[in-house]
Amino acid sequence: MSWQIDVGLEVHVELNTASKIFCSCSTAFGAGPNSLCCPVCTGHPGALPVFNKKVLEYAVRTGLALGCEIADITFFDRKNYFYPDQPRGYQISQLYATVCRGGGLEIDGPGGSRLIPLIELHMEDDAGKLVYGENGELYIDYNRSGVPLLEIVTAPELHSDWEVSAFLEELIGVLRAIGVSDCRMQEGSMRVDVNLSVRRKGESLGTRTEMKNLSSLRSVRQAIRYESKRQIEILESGGNIENETRRWDEDRGISLPMRAKEEKEDYRYFPDPDLPPVKISRELLETQRGLIPELPRAKRRRYMRDFMLPEQDCRTLTADISVAKLFEETVSLGIPPLEASKWICGDYLRLMKEGAGEHMTAEKLARIITMVSEGMLTRANGRQVLEALFYTQGDPDKYAEEKGLFRIDDRNAVEKAVREIMENFPVQVEECRAGKQKLMDFLMGQVMRKLEGRGDPSLIMSLLNNAIFQDKQ
Amino acid sequence: MDELKTFTALELARLMRKGRLSPVELARASLDAIERENKEINAVITITGERAMDQARRVEKRLLAGEEISPLAGVPIIIKDNILVEGVRMTCASRMLENYIAPYDAGVVEMLEKAGLVIVGKANMDEFAMGSTGETSIFGPALLPGNKDYCAGGSSSGSAAAVAAGMALLSLGSDTGGSVRVPASYCGIWGIKPTYGAVSRYGMVTHASSLEQIGPMAKSGADLVALLELCAGADWRNATSVGLPSSGSYDEPPQINILKIAVPQELTEGCTSGVHDVFWGCVEKLKALGARVDTISIPELRYTLAAYNVISCAEASSNLSRFDGIRFGLPGVGADFEERIRNSRGQGFGREVKRRILLGTYVLSEKQYESRFLKAREAARRIKEALEAVMSEYFLILCPTTKTTAPCLGQDLEPETGVCNFDTNTAAANLTGLPAVSFPFGADEKGLPVGLHLMGSAFQDRFVISAAETICHEVSL
Structure with missing residues (x-):
């Protein structure tokens, strides 16, 4: 019997605006506990939310980049529930008139490209963070409370772990390219909930579970493999799938039930009467459209076509806009694309991963590549120059001269x-x-x-x- | 010092500007009056003596230096205890907030202190502004000055009683369904529920966000309008505030013979004979003086209370969720956070507050949302349309503020009879956002004050008050 896996994602992305969504506190990451909060984001009596329009701009820009339909008027709804990290007793989210609807994101795979349809994008505020002390005592840090989130909801039309992974990589590329989020899963600035069900081919959608606590693309893939296997085993032995929320246990590599079914919450959504509806003007739409650069997939396809580079190289070069920029500038200085790609995808990106070097420019890189290809430097010495000038300022020729790296032709x-x-x-x-x-x-x-x-x-x-x-x- | 009882706030402010009265002395007199009267009236929860004397001294200095501050500079004022004054305890008359110290100033508090008013105390009220008699306060009810078997009304019980008793000349209440106008009516003073958005709600503890406004209370129409001018204004910290644009010529006191007034029969039914006689006596006199007064029917008004109860409880259930005893408020004891929250709320809230939270939680639940909450909002929309249609033909809608005069103690304690029978005539202004004033007009056979209720078009708050003044001055029974 062959099984089909159906996955829909809820991707929560922290937007990198300077201030929070409903107050003017900073969104900086890593500050001392409860140092970035005020009466509004700690839910003090009488404090009222005021919408940060920057968040709307980022949401609209994202919607446009993902081909969504943008609402003329959007408003916020309250999602009511009690939890210590939720200072108001309700999250301010969107249900009845979300900022964007529809749209989709194309992914490329072995079987060709496929459009993954989106259901909606909505804006909401993040909750505080619970921190457990050494003796099990609970602390709450409200610095994160009120950080703007964009939730991107896909249709359940992803069918494998690698498709999900490809989708998320593509999405991360887009969000970074348009400058709305840094999408760091480890730091929690991107959080993915996986809704997964399985069915026998030809049947209608099965009962789904929702998985939370996935902190890397790797754990997303693992969790999908684990959960689909678990569900198939239950169904094959005649059991039923519970519609429940499960937590991914990274260390043990298994998913565990988080809440029992009978505790299913009624969030009592209703329009937030403290926040008037927001109109989205033509002007705002056009301004945001103008801020969208060439997106990673388009760039990738252009690189494959114009530079005739292998797909993997193009993927690597286009994943980060600053890398793509370096590549294109290097090529424009006369370096053959394949040569430039080799240097960037290899040594340059290895250095990028190791630390924050920001002194490399296209001019310097082109000079190093030229010196190597003209035989003035061996490849190994060329690499040494690159590494040195990655961390400190300097001129490639001078550096090679000083260190006596030029090839001995005598x-x-x-x-x-x-x-x-x-x-x-x-x-x-x-x-x-x-x-x-x-x-x-x-x-x-x-x-x-x-x-x-x-x-x-x-x-x-x-x-x-x-x-x-x-x-x- | 009898000034507090004999002069209006504007008159006293004028004396202070001329140097014939000291703000420090007036503040002292006000604090003395509180000291003297409050034991019986129970209008004030927290006396802010030091803060008041500091402010009075500052204002005195500035006035002596010839500085123009505001038409009410130096006048003592009492603030309802659901409005935050930085560094001062704010209880909402609830066990939940019995020890809560306000971390910031409300928008109106900032504006008033800048205008040189002197805050002398925080007024008693129904717990979280839920009630119409003042009796849900954990501090006990504020009593009607002059007749202590009766309630001062609610929920702004202390704000009304304090002004009526001469503890201060002005006060601020808050009005979600009639909470300024009902006690104003019972206590024989003036009170207005401004047009929704005219006054900032920043720093007022939210009960029902879409319905409520902070409302000035005073002993005269002129004082009321002067205080409203100081409170009104757009505040970026409250996204629903827009301020009060000038309505031009409408702000002048109108001649009585140009007034076109509608009296909805729905709001005049069921009054006690005392209120009935005073009200219809006024109507007859108005007609005799040349005003056009038509009795009309607005059938939609029959849904006012039902819609009001659903919407106000729904919003309250959510707005009061922040009181969980974790960051502030009565701490709950328990093994886990759920038990702690449960105990904090179980012990911190009184019976009426819990009842409304439960009701609101019910009408917002998935199964009831459409048939209750959305229906109530639709009813509110239709009431608004109906009132706007009436307003296109008449300037004003007149009715008694309440169907009875001040009730005896102990009448509101039967919740099965409905949330707020007292708000039948006032709640429509909250559902529609329209401005409405209650002004004292005569008394019933027991000698208890009767209040009349005048509602006008949006943002014509000044006109509504001046029309009430015209009626007040020119019509006498």
Whole structure:
């Protein structure tokens, strides 16, 4: 019996506005506990929410980037529930007139591209954070309370762990490109709830479970694999799926029920009478449309078409707008796209992952690549220059000069090194002559070492060959 | 010092500007009056003596320096205890907030202190402004000055009683369904529920956001309008506030013979004979003086109380959710947070508050939302349309503020009889956002004050008050 998995996502994205959604407190991450809050975001009596219009701009920009229909008028609803991290006893969210409806995001996979339809986008405020002390005591930090969230809800039309993963990567790319969120799952600035059900092919949608607490793309994939297997096993043994909320246990790699069914909450949604409806003007729409750059997928396809690069390279280059910018500028300075891509996808991105270097420019990178391809630097030394100038300011030529990294073109110097090595390793030379090809690499390495890595490999090779085999004759 | 009883606020402010009366002395007199009367009247929960004397000294200095502050500078005022004054305890007359110290100033408090008014105390009220007699207060009811077997009314019980008893000349109440106008009527003073949005709600504890306004209370129409001028204004911290634009020539006191007044029969039925006689006596006199007064029917008004109860309880159930004893308020004891919240709310709220929260929770529940809450909002919309249609033909709608004069103590304690029989005539102004004033007009056979209720078009608050003044001055029985 073949099974189909149906996944719908609720993606909560923290928008990176400077201030909170309903008050003027800062949204900075990592400040001291309860240092960024006020009567409004701690729910004091008499304090009223005032909508931060920046949030509307970000939501509209996101909606436009995702092809949604943007509402003319949108308003907020209260979602009522008690929880210590929810200072008002209700979340201010949207149900009856969300800011955006419909839309979709195209993903590319082995089977071609597919549009994943979205149901809606809505704005809401984040809750505070519960922190457990060493002795199990509970602390509440309200710094996060009131940070603006955009919830993106997809239709249940994702059918595998990799499709979900591809969708989320594509979405992260879009949100970063349009500058509305940094989408860091580990820091919680992007949180994904997975609604998953399974059905036998040809049947209608099955009963779903909702999974929370997924802190990385990897755990999303794992959780989908685990949960679909769990549901299939239950159904195959004649059981029923409970419509419940489950928590993903990262350490154990399993999902566990979070709330029992009988406690299903009635959130008593109703329009928030403290916040008047918000009109979305043509003007705002057009301004936001103008702020949307080329999106990652379009860029990727252009790179594949115009630069004829492999898809994986294009994906890597377009995932981050600053990387794509560096690439395009480097190419525009005359560097062949494939060469530029190799350097950026390899060494440059490795350095990016390691730390915050911000001194590399397209000009410097192009110069390094040129020096390597023209033979002035070995590839290894080129890499050293890149690394040095990634962390500190400086000029590639000057740096290579100062550190003596330029290749040694002096034939006599190379010959001298070859001779010295042959004298130092007579046994190895003999065995090499006897046909042990591996020792050639060893000798080659020794010469290069002698030349401090600055020798021209092909010159060394030919001189070494001559020296070993001609001397024999 | 008898000034508090004999002069109006504007008159006293004028004396102070001329240097013939000291703001410090007046503040002292007001504090003395509270000291003297409050034991019996129970109008004030917290006396803000030090703060008042500091402010009075500052104002005195500025007035002596010849500074123009405002037409009411130096006048003592009492603020309902659901409005925040920074550093001062604010209880909402509830156990829940018995020890809550306000962390900031309400918008109106800022404006009043800037205008040189002197806050002398925080007024008693029904718990969380839920009630019409003042009896749901944990501090006990405020009593009717001059007749202590009777309630001062509610929910702004202390605000009304304090002005009537001469503890202060002005006060602020809040009005969700009649909470300013009902006690004003019982106590024989003036009170207005301004047009929705005219006055900032920032820093007033929210009971039903879409219905309520902070409302000035005073001993005369002129004082009332002067206080309203100081309170009104758009406040960016309250997204539903818009301020009070000038309505031009309508602000002048009108001639009686140009008045066109509608009297909805729905709001005159069921009055006690005392109220009935005073009201119809006034109508006859108005007609005799050349005003046009027509008795009309507005059938939609029959749904006022039902719609009001559903909407106000629904909003209250959500607005009062923030009181969980975690960040402030009565801490709940328990093994987990659910038990703590349950105990905090179980012990912190009184019976009437709980009843309304339960009712509101019910009408917002998934199964009732459409048939109760949405229907109530639709009823409110139709009432508004009906009143606007009437307003296109008449300037004003007149009725008695309440169908009875002040009730005896102990009459409101039977909740099964309905949430607020007292608000039958007043709640329509809250459902529709229209301004409505209650002004004292005569007395019934027991000598208890009767209040008349005048409602006008949106943002014509000044006109409504001046029309009431015209009626008050020119019509006498």
